[in-house]
Amino acid sequence: xxxxxxxxxxxxxxxxxxxxxxxxxxxxxxxxxxxxxxxxxxxxxxxxxxxxxxxxxxxxxxxxxxxxxxxxxxxxxxxxxxxxxxxxxxxxxxxxxxxxxxxxxxxxxxxxxxxxxxxxxxxxxxxxxxx
Numbered sequence: 001x002x003x004x005x006x007x008x009x010x011x012x013x014x015x016x017x018x019x020x021x022x023x024x025x026x027x028x029x030x031x032x033x034x035x036x037x038x039x040x041x042x043x044x045x046x047x048x049x050x051x052x053x054x055x056x057x058x059x060x061x062x063x064x065x066x067x068x069x070x071x072x073x074x075x076x077x078x079x080x081x082x083x084x085x086x087x088x089x090x091x092x093x094x095x096x097x098x099x100x101x102x103x104x105x106x107x108x109x110x111x112x113x114x115x116x117x118x119x120x121x122x123x124x125x126x127x128x129x130x131x
Contacts, residue, residue, distance in 0.1 A: 012110055012117025015051075016042055020116075023047060024075030028054060028068050031107065033120035040107050040118065041070055043078070045089035051107035051118055052092050056080040057099035078104075 021044035065081035078087040085097035092104035
C-alpha cells in the first residue's frame with residue numbers, strides 16, 4: 001500500500017501517476033537498486049496501490065507468462081502463471097500453492113506531486129517479505 005515511508009537519503013523513482021491504475025490492473029516497472037535492475041509490479045487492489053518484486057516465492061522467476069497479467073480472472077488474487085502460487089494482493093502472502101505462507105517482497109511506495117514513487121526495499125524487508 002502507498003505509505004509515507006520516505007527515508008533520509010533515499011530517492012524514489014516515479015513509476016506511475018496517481019489515478020493511472022483502475023482496480024484489478026497492474027503495471028510492470030524496473031527499479032534500480034544497488035546497481036541492479038529489479039523488475040517489479042505496481043497494482044491497484046480495491047482502490048489501494050501496492051508494489052512487489054516480480055518474483056515468485058516458489059521458484060525465483062517472473063510471475064507473468066503473458067506480459068503484465070498478474071490477477072486471477074475475478075481480480076481477487078495475484079497468481080503465478082508457472083505453478084499457480086496464489087497471493088493476497090494487499091499483503092503479498094501466498095495463500096495457495098507450493099509456497100503457502102511465504103510473502104512476495106514488497107516495494108515501499110510514496111505519493112508526491114501526483115506521482116507514485118517506488119523505493120528500493122531494505123535487506124531486512126526482503127528477509128521478512130514485507131514493505
